[in-house]
Each structure stands twice: as C-alpha cells, then as structure tokens.
Amino acid sequence: xxxxxxxxxxxPVYAVLALIFLMxxxxxxxxxxxxxxxxxxxxxxxxxFDKWLNVCAVQNGAVCEAFGNSALIGVVATVLxxxxxxxxxxxxxxxxxxxxxxxxxxxxxxxxxxxxxxxAGLAAQFLSVGVPKDMVTIILAHTMFCISFVVVTVKxxxxxxxxxxxxxxxxLYGSPAQVFARVTFPLLLPGILAAALLxxxxxxxxxxxxxxxxxxxxxxxxxxxxxxxxxIPAEANVIASAVFILALVIVVTAQVSSAAxxxxxxxxx
Amino acid sequence: xxFAAFAPTTTPPTDASGTAASPRRRSPVALLLLLPGILYLGLFxxxxxxxxxxxxxxxxxxxxxxxxxxxAFRWENYVAVIQQYWPHILRSFGYALIATVLALLFSYxxxxxIGVTARRWPLLQSLMxxxxxxxxxxxxxxxxxAWKQILSDESFLVTSLKAVSLLGPDAHLTGTAFSVIxxxxxxxxxxxxxxxxxxxxxxxxxxxxxxxxxxxxxxxVFRTVTVPLSMPGxxxxxxxxFIPAAGDYINASRDFLGGADTQMIGNxxxxxxxxxxxxxxxxxxxxxxxxxxxxxxxxxxxRSGTEELL
Amino acid sequence: MAAGAFAERGxxxxxxxxxxxxxxxxxxxxxxxxxxxxxxxxxxxxSGCGKTTTLRLVAGLEDxxxxxxxxxxxxxxxxKAFQRPVNTVFQSYALFPHMTVLENVAFGLRRRKIPDAVxxxxxxxxxxxxxxxxxxxxxxxxxxxxxxxxxxxxxxNRPALLLLDEPLGALDLKLRRQMQLELKTIQEEVGLxxxxxxxxxxxxxxxxxxxxxxxxxxxxxxxSPEQLYELPRTAFVANFLGQSNLFTGPVVGETTSMISxxxxxxxxxxxxxxSHRHGGTVxxxxxxxxxxxxxxxPPTDAGRNLLGPGRVIDVSFTGVSTQYxxxxxxxxxxxxxxxxxxxxxxxGEGEEVWVSWHVxxxxxxxxxxxxxxxxxxxxxxxxxxxxxxxxxxxxxxxx
Numbered sequence: 001x002x003x004x005x006x007x008x009x010x011x012p013v014y015a016v017l018a019l020i021f022l023m024x025x026x027x028x029x030x031x032x033x034x035x036x037x038x039x040x041x042x043x044x045x046x047x048x049f050d051k052w053l054n055v056c057a058v059q060n061g062a063v064c065e066a067f068g069n070s071a072l073i074g075v076v077a078t079v080l081x082x083x084x085x086x087x088x089x090x091x092x093x094x095x096x097x098x099x100x101x102x103x104x105x106x107x108x109x110x111x112x113x114x115x116x117x118x119x120a121g122l123a124a125q126f127l128s129v130g131v132p133k134d135m136v137t138i139i140l141a142h143t144m145f146c147i148s149f150v151v152v153t154v155k156x157x158x159x160x161x162x163x164x165x166x167x168x169x170x171x172l173y174g175s176p177a178q179v180f181a182r183v184t185f186p187l188l189l190p191g192i193l194a195a196a197l198l199x200x201x202x203x204x205x206x207x208x209x210x211x212x213x214x215x216x217x218x219x220x221x222x223x224x225x226x227x228x229x230x231x232i233p234a235e236a237n238v239i240a241s242a243v244f245i246l247a248l249v250i251v252v253t254a255q256v257s258s259a260a261x262x263x264x265x266x267x268x269x
Numbered sequence: 270x271x272f273a274a275f276a277p278t279t280t281p282p283t284d285a286s287g288t289a290a291s292p293r294r295r296s297p298v299a300l301l302l303l304l305p306g307i308l309y310l311g312l313f314x315x316x317x318x319x320x321x322x323x324x325x326x327x328x329x330x331x332x333x334x335x336x337x338x339x340x341a342f343r344w345e346n347y348v349a350v351i352q353q354y355w356p357h358i359l360r361s362f363g364y365a366l367i368a369t370v371l372a373l374l375f376s377y378x379x380x381x382x383i384g385v386t387a388r389r390w391p392l393l394q395s396l397m398x399x400x401x402x403x404x405x406x407x408x409x410x411x412x413x414x415a416w417k418q419i420l421s422d423e424s425f426l427v428t429s430l431k432a433v434s435l436l437g438p439d440a441h442l443t444g445t446a447f448s449v450i451x452x453x454x455x456x457x458x459x460x461x462x463x464x465x466x467x468x469x470x471x472x473x474x475x476x477x478x479x480x481x482x483x484x485x486x487x488x489x490v491f492r493t494v495t496v497p498l499s500m501p502g503x504x505x506x507x508x509x510x511f512i513p514a515a516g517d518y519i520n521a522s523r524d525f526l527g528g529a530d531t532q533m534i535g536n537x538x539x540x541x542x543x544x545x546x547x548x549x550x551x552x553x554x555x556x557x558x559x560x561x562x563x564x565x566x567x568x569x570x571x572r573s574g575t576e577e578l579l
Numbered sequence: 580m581a582a583g584a585f586a587e588r589g590x591x592x593x594x595x596x597x598x599x600x601x602x603x604x605x606x607x608x609x610x611x612x613x614x615x616x617x618x619x620x621x622x623x624x625x626s627g628c629g630k631t632t633t634l635r636l637v638a639g640l641e642d643x644x645x646x647x648x649x650x651x652x653x654x655x656x657x658x659k660a661f662q663r664p665v666n667t668v669f670q671s672y673a674l675f676p677h678m679t680v681l682e683n684v685a686f687g688l689r690r691r692k693i694p695d696a697v698x699x700x701x702x703x704x705x706x707x708x709x710x711x712x713x714x715x716x717x718x719x720x721x722x723x724x725x726x727x728x729x730x731x732x733x734x735x736n737r738p739a740l741l742l743l744d745e746p747l748g749a750l751d752l753k754l755r756r757q758m759q760l761e762l763k764t765i766q767e768e769v770g771l772x773x774x775x776x777x778x779x780x781x782x783x784x785x786x787x788x789x790x791x792x793x794x795x796x797x798x799x800x801x802x803s804p805e806q807l808y809e810l811p812r813t814a815f816v817a818n819f820l821g822q823s824n825l826f827t828g829p830v831v832g833e834t835t836s837m838i839s840x841x842x843x844x845x846x847x848x849x850x851x852x853x854s855h856r857h858g859g860t861v862x863x864x865x866x867x868x869x870x871x872x873x874x875x876x877p878p879t880d881a882g883r884n885l886l887g888p889g890r891v892i893d894v895s896f897t898g899v900s901t902q903y904x905x906x907x908x909x910x911x912x913x914x915x916x917x918x919x920x921x922x923x924x925x926x927g928e929g930e931e932v933w934v935s936w937h938v939x940x941x942x943x944x945x946x947x948x949x950x951x952x953x954x955x956x957x958x959x960x961x962x963x964x965x966x967x968x969x970x971x972x973x974x975x976x977x978x
Contacts, residue, residue, distance in 0.1 A: 124548060
C-alpha cells in the first residue's frame with residue numbers, strides 16, 4: 001500500500017496539467033467558432049450558432065472552396081501514396097535485393113528534410129521544367145512526402161505478420177495471388193488503413209510545401225495563412241473544429257471498438 | 270509529422286512463438302513492387318534536390334528581369350547568402366535547439382506517466398495518447414494563431430500579468446523570441462512525446478526493480494537505468510523535433526508569433542523565393558539548411574545503421 | 580495434383596541426393612531417404628540438424644540446391660507448394676487469425692474446389708472433437724485446441740503425405756501424451772503417411788514406426804525405435820536417444836562370437852553381432868537400465884561384464900526408477916537406472932558398489948574413437964563451469 005506522499009501525486013498532477021496545456025488552443029479555436037464576429041475573430045462579441053449554420057456563406061464560399069480543395073487533394077494523394085508505399089513496404093520486409101540500404105535512406109530522407117527545402121526544391125523543378133502550378137502539382141507534392149510515412153507505418157505491420165501464415169496458405173493449395181488476396185492483404189489492412197489516415201492528415205494539414213507549389217489554388221491551411229493578416233473569419237474555426245471532432249470520433253471509436261472486441265474474445269475463450 | 274508511426278496501434282507485436290522468420294526471398298517481384306514508388310521519389314524528391322542545387326548556383330540573366338536566371342556556377346551565391354543571413358541561420362538553429370530542449374523537458378514526464386505509471390490502465394493510456402495527438406487534428410496554423418491571440422497585448426492573460434506587475438507596462442509577449450520559441454515548443458511537443466512514449470512503454474520495469482534491489486535511490490535509478498534505456502526514444506524525438514523546427518517559418522512569421530527581429534531561415538527562404546523571386550538565394554539557403562540537417566542525420570545513421578531509420 | 584479429388588491413399592516419399600545450402604552455411608549435406616507409404620516416420624535430431632529444413636523442402640516451401648524429391652513415384656522437385664499433395668501442421672499452428680475455425684479448415688478444400696467444403700470441414704472438426712467451436716476465431720482457443728484445429732485443417736485435405744513440424748512442442752506434458760496417442764490413432768485410421776519432425780526422442784519413439792536420427796545435415800542412423808535404441812551406430816545416436824555409458828579401448832581378444840575390449844584394466848566383452856567394429860580401438864557401451872548395482876563383489880560370471888569397485892556419488896529418485904552415478908577409478912562416471920521394485924535405494928551415497936550387466940546387452944559403435952570423447956558428453960554444471968573458466972582465462976591472456 002503506497003503512502004500518498006508528494007512523490008506519488010506529482011507526476012499525475014503534472015500529466016493532467018500538461019494535457020490541459022496542450023488542449024488550450026483547441027478549446028480556444030472551438031470557442032471562437034461561436035463568436036459573433038465581423039471581419040476579424042479576435043475579440044469576443046457574443047455567442048452565436050450562425051457561423052456553424054452558414055459555414056459557406058462568408059466571402060462567397062471561399063472557406064468551403066478551400067476546404068473542398070484540401071479534401072480532394074487529400075483523397076487523391078492518399079490513394080497514390082498508400083498504394084506506392086504499401087508495395088515498397090512489402091518489398092522491404094519480405095524480399096532481398098541489392099541497394100537495400102540506399103533504398104532505406106532514400107525513403108528516410110523526405111522525412112528528415114525540412115519542408116521549406118522540399119517545397120522550394122519542387123517549386124524550382126516545376127519552374128525549370130515549365131509546369132504551371134495548380135492542383136496537379138499540389139497532389140504530386142503531397143504524394144511525395146506521404147510515401148515515406150506510409151512505408152514506415154505499413155512496414156511495421158508487415159514485419160509483425162507471421163510468415164508462417166502465408167506459408168500455410170501456400171501449403172493449403174493457394175496460388176500466390178490467392179494467398180495475397182485471402183491471407184496477406186486482410187491481415188495488412190489495419191496497417192494500410194492507419195497509413196492512409198496518416199497520409200490524409202498530413203496532406204490536409206500541410207501548408208509549407210503547398211504554399212510553394214500551389215499557384216492560385218487555395219487549400220484550407222493556405223486560406224488561413226492568407227487571411228491571417230486581414231482577419232480570419234470564424235467560419236474557418238467552424239471547419240477546423242468540425243474536422244477536429246470528426247477525427248476525434250474516428251480515433252476514439254477505433255480504440256473503443258478494438259478494446260471491446262478484445263474483451264469479448266477474452267470472455268468467450 | 271511522423272506521429273502515427275509511433276502510435277501504439279502500429280507497433281509490431283513481439284514474436285511470442287520465437288520461430289525464426291523465414292529468410293527473405295530473392296525474387297523479381299521485389300523489383301516490381303519497388304520500382305513505381307522509388308521512381309516516383311526519384312522524380313519528385315531527388316530531382317528537385319538536384320534542381321535546387323543547380324538553382325543555387327545560377328546567376329541573374331543578362332537581359333532578363335527579376336526572376337530570370339541562367340545556369341552558371343556562381344559559388345559566390347553561397348558566400349553572399351551567408352554574409353547576409355548568418356544571423357537568421359544562427360537564430361534558426363538556436364531557437365530550434367531551445368525549443369527541442371524545452372519540448373524534451375516538458376514531454377519526458379508526460380510520456381513517462383503515460384508509458385510507465387499508467388501501464389495498469391490501458392484505457393487511460395489510450396485516452397491520454399489521443400489527447401496528446403489531438404492538437405494535430407486542429408490546423409497547425411490555427412493552433413499558432415490561437416496562441417497569438419492568447420498572448421496578445423489585449424488578452425486576458427497579458428492584462429492580468431501586467432496588473433500584478435509580473436510584466437512591465439510596455440512589454441509584449443508576442444513578436445518576441447519568447448513567443449516564437451513558445452510556439453515552436455508547443456507545436457512539436459507531440460513529436461517529442463510519442464517516440465518517448467513508445468520507448469518508455471516497452472521499458473521492462475524489472476530493470477528498475479533490479480536497480481532498487483542493488484541499493485540505488487529512485488533518482489539514481491532514473492539517471493542510471495531509465496534514461497539510458499530510453500535513449501532511442503530521446504534521440505528519435507529530438508531529431509523529429511529539431512529538424513522541422515529549424516526549417517519552420519510559421520511561428521516566426523509576423524502574422525503569427527513573430528516580430529521584426531525573430532525572422533528564421535524559413536522566413537527568409539520563403540521571402541526570397543515567393544516575393545523577391547531571388548531563386549538562387551533561396552535555393553542556396555535551402556541547401557545550407559539541408560546540409561546541416563544531413564550531417565546530424567548522418568551521425569545518427571552511423572551509430573545505428575540504416576535498418577533503424579525506417 | 581488433380582483439383583477436386585483426394586489422393587487414393589498415403590504415398591511414399593523419396594529424397595534423392597538432396598543438398599540445401601544457405602548463404603553462409605550448409606543445412607543439408609547429402610540426404611537420401613525413402614519413407615514407405617502409410618508409415619509414421621520421425622525425423623529426430625537436435626535444433627540446427629536440418630530436420631526442419633528437410634520438412635520445408637518436402638512441403639515445397641524451400642527449393643533444394645540439388646537433388647530430387649519424389650512423391651508416389653512422381654518427381655515434384657520443381658512443383659510449387661500449392662501444387663504438391665502435401666500438407667503441413669506448423670510448429671506455431673499458423674491458423675489464419677482473421678478467419679473462423681471452420682473457414683481455416685475449409686481453406687485448402689476451397690482452393691482446390693472440392694465440393695461440399697463446409698461439410699467436410701465439419702467432419703474433420705468432429706474427428707478432433709472441436710466441431711462445437713467451429714464459429715470461433717483462433718485467438719479464442721487454447722493451445723491444445725489450436726493444435727487440433729491445425730491438424731484438422733491439414734488432414735481434411737487427405738494429403739498423400741502429412742508433415743508435422745514439432746506440433747506438440749507448446750503443449751504441457753499430459754496434453755502432449757494425449758495428442759501423441761491421438762495422432763497415432765488418426766494416422767492408422769486414415770492411412771496417411773506421416774512425417775514427424777521433432778527433437779523429443781521420447782515422442783519419436785512412442786509414435787513412429789521408423790526413426791531417422793539427423794545430425795549436422797546428415798542421417799546418422801535409420802531404423803525402428805528398438806533398433807536405434809538397443810543398437811545405436813554412433814556415439815551421437817547413443818547419447819541422443821536416451822543415455823549411454825560408453826567406454827573406449829583396444830580390442831585385446833576375440834572369439835568366434837565375442838570381442839574383448841580392455842577398459843582401464845577391466846575386460847569388457849561384447850558380442851560381435853552387436854558390434855560394428857571388431858579390431859583396433861573401439862567404443863563400446865551399455866544402457867543404464869541394463870546395469871545392476873551390487874553392494875558386494877558378485878562372483879565372476881562368464882555371461883556378465885563386471886566393473887568395480889566404485890563409489891556412489893549421487894542418488895536421484897525419479898519416481899519410476901532411481902538414478903545412480905557411480906565413479907569407477909580409471910573409467911569415470913557410470914549412470915545406472917534401477918527400477919524401483921521396492922522402496923528405498925539399492926545403494927546409498929558414498930557406498931562402495933559394483934556394476935554388472937549381461938554381455939548380450941552391450942553394443943559396439945561404428946565411430947572412430949580417435950574423434951570421440953572417452954565417455955558420454957559432460958553436461959553437468961561443474962564441467963561446464965570449468966570449461967567456461969578455462970575459456971575466460973585464455974581470453975584474458977590473449978587480451
């Protein structure tokens with residue numbers, strides 16, 4: 001029985017305070033989405049649901065358009081990055097090939113390179129090749145930096161996959177395609193989904209690389225940056241809060257459902 | 270950015286059966302799987318880097334306007350850029366270093382609590398981890414702006430601090446080195462916390478018990494057992510924090526938490542590239558930034574090998 | 580392997596000149612093996628001896644560096660795993676975690692498009708008495724249940740050859756014994772050819788009709804459990820299968836049916852029919868349970884070998900028998916098992932005793948004694964500690 005001395009209290013209290021500190025801007029943003037503001041959303045003028053109800057009205061729907069762009073870019077980049085990244089992850093774990101170290105290094109570098117450098121580099125390249133900057137260049141850029149993260153995430157899952165399972169599949173008369181479709185892929189799916197979610201989140205929230213490579217297209221973060229000097233409408237807070245709540249719901253649901261499933265299985269056994 | 274790589278749902282399970290993994294096969298399939306992705310990265314990562322190097326060496330074109338350059342080998346670009354911007358370069362690494370240390374000090378106890386103390390309550394662990402990564406779900410820019418408003422002169426916080434004379438009447442919090450470092454630290458706390466958590470979560474508590482058994486006080490156990498064993502997490506977290514922080518320019522931007530004297534190398538690169546259209550300068554600065562980072566990563570790779578990278 | 584049909588019965592397996600090299604080491608030197616159809620065959624050996632590699636070669640999960648594999652007379656060397664009429668029960672069971680027990684068992688049938696896969700899967704589950712758990716996922720089953728599902732999943736396909744890779748390793752003793760009997764029963768009932776890989780010699784002797792003892796990529800000896808046990812060919816087999824007391828010495832005399840070996844002044848007589856070598860320096864041995872312990876020097880008996888006097892240095896009660904360690908000067912430590920027909924040990928610690936055995940129970944090894952240690956390999960902690968100390972001292976001296 002531990003005595004409740006200062007020592008035992010200190011860490012939990014610190015942890016709670018730390019988490020509260022982390023939440024401050026989130027709460028602030030959320031609260032100010034209800035602000036009855038005019039142009040800028042800095043001083044509190046009153047509580048209203050208006051902004052939530054008429055999100056796309058402000059500035060001729062600029063906010064919603066930006067959001068839409070971000071979402072579209074996110075989806076396309078995610079699909080591309082997840083496909084390419086998963087293939088690489090499988091190759092890295094299951095096969096031997098030369099230039100293995102070089103490949104690992106090449107995959108690691110985009111994660112280690114500051115976004116400024118990535119953004120400027122791509123922009124310089126597009127410039128020298130003469131490609132105009134638009135939606136396509138943004139998607140190409142996002143896919144590029146997402147691939148490495150997909151590889152890391154899926155690789156962990158592939159490494160944890162018992163090779164005996166695929167061997168059993170082959171032993172039980174499954175052709176290579178059948179083994180992949182019925183054994184490998186279903187077991188990798190949670191990792192692939194996690195990688196896809198991560199990829200989407202990275203793409204959606206990306207500003208720096210996008211800023212260098214977007215030309216006239218506005219994404220949601222870019223919209224915020226541009227509006228920062230003249231005043232960000234509360235509608236931006238609304239969208240950000242909505243995304244936050246959605247993301248929170250997804251993550252919490254995933255955790256709760258896997259915990260519930262584990263409990264159910266343990267009880268049945 | 271690499272947060273979910275460390276999220277608990279994706280850490281691989283330990284091989285309980287102890288069966289040896291089958292040796293990797295040599296097969297043409299490997300090439301087929303690798304090629305599309307590697308080619309893509311070659312095209313959109315390596316080529317741009319090369320482009321950047323070439324751009325950094327360009328000279329202003331003879332008869333062109335602003336923004337027109339021709340290929341050359343103008344090494345003086347680097348000299349010029351360093352002469353002009355060395356304060357920014359130093360400042361960037363300085364801010365990033367301080368922010369990293371602060372983030373480490375802040376995150377370690379938090380990660381320790383979640384990963385070690387709260388081990389008996391996995392549901393609590395999951396909840397706290399969600400709270401740690403929750404800031405990611407709100408746009409990076411909005412988080413920073415929120416702090417700007419909270420630390421601004423008219424805010425409740427600042428006016429109360431001035432009222433109790435903790436702050437001088439003319440002092441501001443925003444637009445200073447303090448606010449920039451504050452912003453950097455805040456934004457990268459999750460990057461520091463998650464790798465630390467991952468390592469601490471796997472810490473075998475029996476080592477700590479052994480330390481206690483061998484006459485070490487709790488502080489000594491922490492210093493001689495816990496910290497060395499959590500070194501991989503510390504190194505990972507440090508890299509993941511320092512590298513993006515050094516290149517960040519949102520926090521230091523004037524519209525956010527920065528002021529006239531707090532410009533970082535990222536701001537300079539942005540300004541040169543998008544506003545002044547001085548591509549060679551921007552490129553040269555980028556290469557300098559990248560080189561320093563690569564040296565750091567190189568040291569790290571040498572010590573742990575490339576397999577550990579991913 | 581025809582889709583939609585089962586093999587008629589178990590087929591025989593032939594390995595011809597098999598060699599398997601991995602980068603850095605050779606797992607299998609040169610293997611020739613024939614396993615007749617319908618038999619229960621065990622590959623026995625320590626870890627790293629190549630038995631699992633052999634299994635994987637037969638299953639098609641690895642390709643041999645050279646050699647041929649024939650199943651039922653047909654050369655399957657170039658066939659892939661999913662084309663061979665062979666099924667494996669894996670050491671870790673490898674049950675698909677994302678499928679139910681029923682789906683696991685039906686997997687192979689579905690891939691081969693066998694009609695009524697579900698019905699047959701239920702049948703197989705009934706055979707292992709797990710039909711009531713058909714809807715569960717593998718993670719909800721105990722180790723023993725998982726093992727039975729793995730077995731059902733393999734057997735349901737009626738393979739010509741069933742491979743078992745140490746399938747009972749993770750089970751506790753009682754369950755293991757039970758499964759050993761069940762496996763044997765199923766094999767005889769269904770008439771399949773079983774190839775069982777294990778390092779547990781008791782398991783191999785209980786279940787198999789024929790055992791091949793493997794060591795360092797080669798087969799040391801092949802035969803029935805009795806043959807291998809009572810007439811080992813090499814020191815490795817003598818020590819791996821049960822325990823042996825081994826003695827080395829020159830042949831000093833022979834008759835038409837016997838040879839006499841000089842062991843530190845004592846004469847040990849071994850029948851020529853039970854000895855592979857009849858001249859020069861030979862290693863001979865006798866099993867511990869064949870030895871009798873005497874408190875007084877027994878009268879000389881032409882039909883028995885006698886060693887002694889020696890001193891009892893350890894008495895271990897193991898329930899069924901009592902194990903004695905007897906030191907005979909000039910020879911070393913002998914191991915004696917005496918069945919506990921009555922209560923209490925035959926000899927106490929420190930007592931002076933003699934050891935004798937029937938001449939017909941001795942055996943002579945085929946090994947060249949020059950390479951072999953004089954006695955059974957030392958595995959007691961004292962000698963291991965002494966060896967380690969010597970190694971550390973040399974290391975320190977070199978540093």
